[in-house]
Amino acid sequence: MGRGGSAEWQRPERQWRRTVAGVPYLWLLVFFLAPFAIVLRISFADPLIGQPPFTPLHDEAQGLQLTADNYRFLTEDDLYWVSYLKSMRIALVATLLCLLIGYPMAYGIARARPVWRNVLLLLVMLPFWTSFLLRVYAWMGMLSGQGVVNKALLALGLVDQPVQILYTDFAVCLGIVYTYLPFMILPLYAVLERLDGDLLDAAADLGGGPRQAFLDITLPLSAPGVVAGSMLVFIPALGEFVIPSLLGGLDTLMIGRTLYDEFFINRDWPLASAVASVLVLILVLPIVVFQRVSQLGREAAR
Amino acid sequence: MNPWEDPAAEPFIRIKELRKSFGGVAAVDGVSLDIYRGELFAILGGSGCGKSTLLRLLAGFEAPTSGEVRIDGSDMAGRPPFERPTNMMFQSYALFPHYTVADNVAYGLRKDGLGKAEIKERVAELLELVQLQEFGRRKPRQLSGGQQQRVALARALAKRPKVLLLDEPLAALDRNLRERTQFELMGIQERLGITFIVVTHDQEEAMTLATRIAVMDAGRFVQVGTPTEIYEYPNSRFVADFFGTINLFEGRAEASDPSRIICAETGALIHVEPTAERPLPDVLFVAVRPEKIRIDREAPAEQGMTVLRGTVEDMAYYGNHSVYRVRTDQGKLVQVSSPNAHRSAELAPAGNEPVHLSWPRDCSVVLTQ
Amino acid sequence: MRRDGRSPTFLFSCLCFGFAFLYVPILVMIAYSFNDSRLMSVWTGFSLRWYGALWENERIIDAALLSLRIAFVSATLATALGTLAALAITRMGRFRGRTLFSGMLAAPLVMPEVITGLSLLMLFVTLEGAVGWPSGRGADTITIAHVTFSMAYVAVVVQARLMGLDRALEEAAMDLGCRPMGVTFDIILPLIAPAMLSGWLLAFTLSLDDLVIASFVSGPESSTLPMVIYSKVRLGITPDVNALAAVIVAIVGIGIAVAGWLMARMARTGSAGVRS
Ligand SMILES: Nc1ncnc2c1ncn2[C@@H]1O[C@H](COP(=O)(O)OP(=O)(O)OP(=O)(O)O)[C@@H](O)[C@H]1O
Ligand SMILES: [Mg+2]
Numbered sequence: 001m002g003r004g005g006s007a008e009w010q011r012p013e014r015q016w017r018r019t020v021a022g023v024p025y026l027w028l029l030v031f032f033l034a035p036f037a038i039v040l041r042i043s044f045a046d047p048l049i050g051q052p053p054f055t056p057l058h059d060e061a062q063g064l065q066l067t068a069d070n071y072r073f074l075t076e077d078d079l080y081w082v083s084y085l086k087s088m089r090i091a092l093v094a095t096l097l098c099l100l101i102g103y104p105m106a107y108g109i110a111r112a113r114p115v116w117r118n119v120l121l122l123l124v125m126l127p128f129w130t131s132f133l134l135r136v137y138a139w140m141g142m143l144s145g146q147g148v149v150n151k152a153l154l155a156l157g158l159v160d161q162p163v164q165i166l167y168t169d170f171a172v173c174l175g176i177v178y179t180y181l182p183f184m185i186l187p188l189y190a191v192l193e194r195l196d197g198d199l200l201d202a203a204a205d206l207g208g209g210p211r212q213a214f215l216d217i218t219l220p221l222s223a224p225g226v227v228a229g230s231m232l233v234f235i236p237a238l239g240e241f242v243i244p245s246l247l248g249g250l251d252t253l254m255i256g257r258t259l260y261d262e263f264f265i266n267r268d269w270p271l272a273s274a275v276a277s278v279l280v281l282i283l284v285l286p287i288v289v290f291q292r293v294s295q296l297g298r299e300a301a302r
Numbered sequence: 303m304n305p306w307e308d309p310a311a312e313p314f315i316r317i318k319e320l321r322k323s324f325g326g327v328a329a330v331d332g333v334s335l336d337i338y339r340g341e342l343f344a345i346l347g348g349s350g351c352g353k354s355t356l357l358r359l360l361a362g363f364e365a366p367t368s369g370e371v372r373i374d375g376s377d378m379a380g381r382p383p384f385e386r387p388t389n390m391m392f393q394s395y396a397l398f399p400h401y402t403v404a405d406n407v408a409y410g411l412r413k414d415g416l417g418k419a420e421i422k423e424r425v426a427e428l429l430e431l432v433q434l435q436e437f438g439r440r441k442p443r444q445l446s447g448g449q450q451q452r453v454a455l456a457r458a459l460a461k462r463p464k465v466l467l468l469d470e471p472l473a474a475l476d477r478n479l480r481e482r483t484q485f486e487l488m489g490i491q492e493r494l495g496i497t498f499i500v501v502t503h504d505q506e507e508a509m510t511l512a513t514r515i516a517v518m519d520a521g522r523f524v525q526v527g528t529p530t531e532i533y534e535y536p537n538s539r540f541v542a543d544f545f546g547t548i549n550l551f552e553g554r555a556e557a558s559d560p561s562r563i564i565c566a567e568t569g570a571l572i573h574v575e576p577t578a579e580r581p582l583p584d585v586l587f588v589a590v591r592p593e594k595i596r597i598d599r600e601a602p603a604e605q606g607m608t609v610l611r612g613t614v615e616d617m618a619y620y621g622n623h624s625v626y627r628v629r630t631d632q633g634k635l636v637q638v639s640s641p642n643a644h645r646s647a648e649l650a651p652a653g654n655e656p657v658h659l660s661w662p663r664d665c666s667v668v669l670t671q
Numbered sequence: 672m673r674r675d676g677r678s679p680t681f682l683f684s685c686l687c688f689g690f691a692f693l694y695v696p697i698l699v700m701i702a703y704s705f706n707d708s709r710l711m712s713v714w715t716g717f718s719l720r721w722y723g724a725l726w727e728n729e730r731i732i733d734a735a736l737l738s739l740r741i742a743f744v745s746a747t748l749a750t751a752l753g754t755l756a757a758l759a760i761t762r763m764g765r766f767r768g769r770t771l772f773s774g775m776l777a778a779p780l781v782m783p784e785v786i787t788g789l790s791l792l793m794l795f796v797t798l799e800g801a802v803g804w805p806s807g808r809g810a811d812t813i814t815i816a817h818v819t820f821s822m823a824y825v826a827v828v829v830q831a832r833l834m835g836l837d838r839a840l841e842e843a844a845m846d847l848g849c850r851p852m853g854v855t856f857d858i859i860l861p862l863i864a865p866a867m868l869s870g871w872l873l874a875f876t877l878s879l880d881d882l883v884i885a886s887f888v889s890g891p892e893s894s895t896l897p898m899v900i901y902s903k904v905r906l907g908i909t910p911d912v913n914a915l916a917a918v919i920v921a922i923v924g925i926g927i928a929v930a931g932w933l934m935a936r937m938a939r940t941g942s943a944g945v946r947s
Contacts, residue, residue: 016852021759021766024752024822028775031819035790038797101692104685111682120686122931127693129923132880133897134916137904138696141703144908146712148699181693231781239783241883246905256785260883263789273793276786287781363842383845390846396839400861409857410847461847 036280043070043273054270070274080275083258084282090169090244090254091237094176098184098233099226101177106188106225107218110195121189124182132179136246139175140166143247167249175243176233183232191225192218224293231290238286239279255279304528305338306514314339314497315360315465320369322355329355331521332369342491342498344508346544347518353501354393356518357467360499361390374464384413389463393470395454397442403453404429404438410461428456431490448479455487459494466491468500472507484510505545509533517541533591538671542589549595549636550669551588561663563588568632572608573663587669592639594665597626597651602660610636610659614651624650628659701920704913711908721914728911731899738896741810742878745817749874750867752818753825758855760826761833779823788887791816795888808890816888817878824877825870832866833859865934872930 044066045054074080109120127135142148143166150162165171195218241256248254255275263272305311313336322330329352337343345353358364360371362383371378373387389410398406404425411421429435432452442450451471458466471487472480488511491498502508508515509529516526517540525532525541536542539550551572553565561576563586572588596602601609612630619642626638636659642650651657703711707718725731756776759766779787795805795812805812836859844854860867882897889898903909 013851016855017763017766020755020855021763021772024756024759024776024826025768025772027752027819027822028756028772031791031794031815032775032779033771035794038793039786039790042793101685101689104682105689108682108686123690124693126923126927127697129876129927130697130920131897131900131916133882133900133904134700134912134919135697137900137912137916138700140904141700141711141908141913142696144711146710148695178692178696181689235781236783239785241783241785242901256783256883259785259789263887269793272789276789279783279786283781283783287778290781291777361842361846363845382850383842384848384850388846390843392839392843394837394839396837396843398840398844398858409844409849413848413853457843457847 039273039276042270043277044068045270047268047270070271071278073271074274074278079253079258080255083253083255084278086169086253087238087240087255088282090172090176090252091234091240094173094180094237095184095230095234097173097177098181099230102181102184102188102229103226106185106192109185109189110192117193121186124185128182133242135179136175136243139171139178139247143171143174166247167252169248169252171247172244172252172254175247176237176240179243180233180237183236184229187228187232188222188225191222195221224296227293228290231286231293235283235286235290238283304513305341306336311338313337314341314374315499316370316372317360318370318372320356320359320371321367322352322359322364323367328367328521330359330366333521333523335516335523335526337497337499339497340495341513342488342500342511344512344515345499345501345518346503346505346508346515348503348544351518352521353503353518354469357390357469357499357501360465361388361467362386387464388467389458389461389465390467390469391454391458391471393473395442395450395474397450397453397457399442401441402438403434403440403442403445406442406453407438407457407460409457414461424460428460431459432456447474447476448483451475451483455490459490459496462494463496465497465499468498470501470503472502473504480507487511509545517544535667536589536669539587539589539669542667542669547592547637547639549590549592551590551634553586553588554584555582555586563666563668565632565634568630568634570608570610570630570632570634572666573606574666574668575664577668582668583670589667589669590661590665592625592637593623593641595636595638595659595661597628597638597640598658598660599651599655601658604662606663607660608663608666612636612657612659614653614655614657616653617651626651626657628657630659697916697920700913701917704910704917706910709910711910721910722918724911725914725918730894731896731911731915734894734896734899737810737893738879741814741817741895742875745814745821745878746871746874748814748818749822749825750871753822753870753874754829754863754867756822756826757829757833758859761830762859776823776826779820780827782820784881784883785887787820788816788884791819791884792887808888809893812888812890813885813893813895816884817874817881820884821874821877824873825867828870828873829863829866832863836862868930868934 042054046067046069047054105124109117109124112120144150145162145164145166147166149165150159153159154162239256240254241260244252244254244257245260248257259272259275259279262268262275315335315337317333317335317337320330320333321328331352333356345356347353355364359366360373360378362378362381362385365380378386398409401409407425407428408421411424416424425438426435429438432455434449434452434456437445437449437453442453445453451474455471458468472483475483484507487498500508500511502511512529514526514528515532517524517532519540525537527535532541533545536545536548542548542550551563551565551570552567553563553572556562556564560582561574563572563574564570565572565588566585574588601611610630610632612628615627615629615635617627618625621642623639623641626640628636628638630636638659640650644650704721705717705719706714707720708715756772760769760773760776791812792808795808798804799806840858840862841854844858845851849857880897881895882901885895886898886901889895894902900912900915904912
């Protein structure tokens with residue numbers, strides 16, 4: 001609590017403190033942590049036709065029933081390997097594309113006149129407030145055989161007949177870039193805006209010109225924003241379901257979609273749980289990196 | 303007689319061996335102090351020396367690591383801020399931005415459960431005291447810095463605390479306003495008779511305001527005394543240096559006559575008051591305030607004066623006085639402040655002129671640390 | 672644009688391209704909501720028939736009402752819980768399990784929706800088997816799920832504001848005789864109200880927007896708007912969805928304008944307690 005933390009007089013206020021921390025704590029324990037524990041345990045159960053569709057974890061006769069069959073199956077069936085790898089590839093490519101488009105935009109906004117900055121930022125965030133699903137749907141119309149993109153390509157004479165864009169991996173990438181671009185721009189803007197203009201002037205003054213100043217000063221100093229933005233795009237993209245299911249082809253097997261299908265179509269709850277458990281495991285590393293970076297950023301801001 | 307000189311007087315605030323450490327580092331390191339009713343006590347020290355921490359210990363925002371605080375006879379241990387007879391005026395003023403000026407002032411009274419009519423009356427009284435009668439309906443941000451400062455003062459005074467704690471109350475004001483406010487603060491304190499403890503890092507402010515001053519360094523009190531005592535009889539080089547300019551001569555006392563001190567660097571002879579009982583250490587310092595030193599073309603006639611010969615290196619004219627920097631023949635630079643009693647500048651020594659510096663022995667302060 | 676590392680024209684064209692990328696699909700979608708034809712390939716003339724169709728589609732209207740109800744309740748609960756959580760993190764010092772608490776609070780921000788949805792469903796099923804609650808799934812379970820993930824967003828927004836609040840204000844209140852609980856109501860809550868409002872709006876939008884989690888934890892009788900839209904569009908383009916999109920964009924536009932105006936007003940009266 002920093003100042004005044006250890007004072008003894010806080011004792012009569014215990015009740016109040018307990019309520020403030022206790023209520024959300026309890027909520028998260030019950031509705032966030034407990035579900036994970038359950039998923040983890042169900043991932044070790046056998047599927048069953050019935051409700052719920054898995055073998056009970058506790059059996060009066062035999063005690064705890066655990067089986068690693070689901071995990072073994074994950075390694076045996078190519079479907080899952082391909083899904084995990086494809087998810088990572090698509091998320092990675094989409095993240096890079098976001099960076100490529102987002103960086104100059106963030107830089108442009110940060111260097112715009114102050115009156116313009118807020119307007120531009122609002123424009124970046126505005127799409128976020130409209131429906132995510134409908135923004136993905138918008139691309140279905142754009143990319144379809146008769147859609148605006150194909151019409152433009154035909155009109156420009158780049159192609160002779162409509163090309164298949166919808167229902168490809170590329171369309172999924174595009175959809176991810178489109179929906180997650182604001183998450184890339186905002187943290188980048190936050191660091192770029194704070195960069196001291198005098199620093200750049202000084203660097204330019206010392207020779208090398210603006211290009212060198214950009215490479216020497218701006219780029220390294222904006223690294224935290226690059227990492228934060230990339231994580232904010234990469235992490236949710238990895239588990240994305242809506243975009244691959246609407247814009248992807250049948251072979252765009254992203255792991256979120258595979259999990260969804262496993263659950264709703266095959267109704268194999270234990271296997272879906274195992275897929276989820278592995279996905280969490282894959283996500284731990286980027287999440288830890290993200291936490292570290294944002295913590296460093298907070299400390300630096302102080 | 304002043305209460306602190308009266309052995310029979312009962313201290314109003316008694317601080318004993320107070321200590322507060324943050325993660326092993328002591329911010330307040332064993333402070334003991336008695337403060338008497340109606341005093342305007344100043345705590346003075348450099349940045350980070352623990353002044354604010356001491357004040358926060360008194361207010362109850364921090365719990366002491368060890369030690370004791372008694373206010374008006376009762377032990378403050380374990381007493382939360384909202385149950386202490388103290389109020390604090392914050393450095394940042396900490397005015398509630400969502401309340402009007404009047405509501406800010408009334409806040410403490412409301413918490414005391416006073417009646418509406420009484421609160422209204424008291425708030426009006428307080429706003430009058432700080433001359434803000436017309437501003438009761440405004441929000442703090444619609445006031446100037448000086449006005450905000452006075453709202454903070456009125457709010458802290460509203461509950462008629464036994465002790466008012468002020469953390470750098472004037473730091474945010476510009477120089478003119480600060481000087482005017484100092485006198486207002488003193489006037490209010492005298493009128494209400496509340497004991498004030500003021501933290502400041504401005505020595506002039508402490509000298510003007512305070513009945514007594516405690517000089518603090520690294521969590522400890524180096525010296526406690528009246529402004530005169532501290533200025534004229536500093537007990538260490540730190541205090542001497544902290545208050546205005548001072549000339550320091552390192553030297554050693556003659557074995558045969560400890561009132562004669564031989565300057566270590568220059569070999570010059572400095573006369574001091576004969577010290578009593580205790581033997582002087584080998585290395586000691588003589589401190590002399592610039593305004594105690596006379597500057598003349600001729601050597602002074604009186605006996606027992608310390609006399610140094612030198613040349614004026616440069617001179618700065620300040621209107622009511624001038625400041626000379628004189629290089630003595632032995633090579634030491636001495637600063638002298640001389641009143642401009644005469645109108646004609648020709649009488650005063652000018653640059654590169656040989657001069658005599660002299661001062662009586664009772665102006666030499668012997669420092670052993 | 673004086674200190675550019677690159678030429679202004681380059682940045683300017685990047686901005687133009689970027690904003691075109693962001694807005695053209697939305698504009699095209701809205702434009703086609705006025706197309707008379709069912710197909711997106713041809714423009715057969717201006718018409719409002721899809722808006723009429725939308726108005727008569729009871730399934731969509733019901734789903735929209737359900738979604739709004741869920742969003743309202745879950746945003747309100749999430750704001751309450753998220754604010755408490757932010758207070759606990761920033762104002763309650765160290766307590767047992769604080770690390771776990773802040774971890775659990777941050778995790779929903781990065782958790783894939785499929786996992787949140789799946790795990791909550793499994794919880795509900797297990798609970799129903801063990802204690803008989805919740806019996807079946809529907810609006811209530813969706814609301815609980817939405818509260819759980821959106822309270823994390825509220826907590827982030829409120830926490831940022833709390834960290835910027837001058838602690839001296841709270842100390843001053845205590846110094847003047849207010850107990851800690853009173854400080855929360857007298858000082859902290861009024862000063863973080865704008866952040867709580869932003870948090871509420873964020874939670875409201877997230878709830879309205881959510882498809883995946885709702886699909887997992889909904890029952891047969893409770894289809895939210897995104898679920899209905901999804902079931903329509905997964906089969907291809909349908910112009911009444913375009914009309915719906917246009918309506919939503921219009922509502923959001925108006926909503927943001929009003930919220931911006933409100934927040935600017937609140938900021939003018941309430942932000943002085945924030946260190947700059
Ligand atoms: N809550 C705290 N946690 C850790 N260290 C602290 C805390 N409060 C104060 N300190 C440390 O204690 C020392 C004294 O701080 P304090 O604020 O009392 O100084 P100060 O004399 O008021 O300085 P200033 O004139 O700059 O206000 C400093 O070194 C400071 O870093
Ligand atoms: Mg201080």
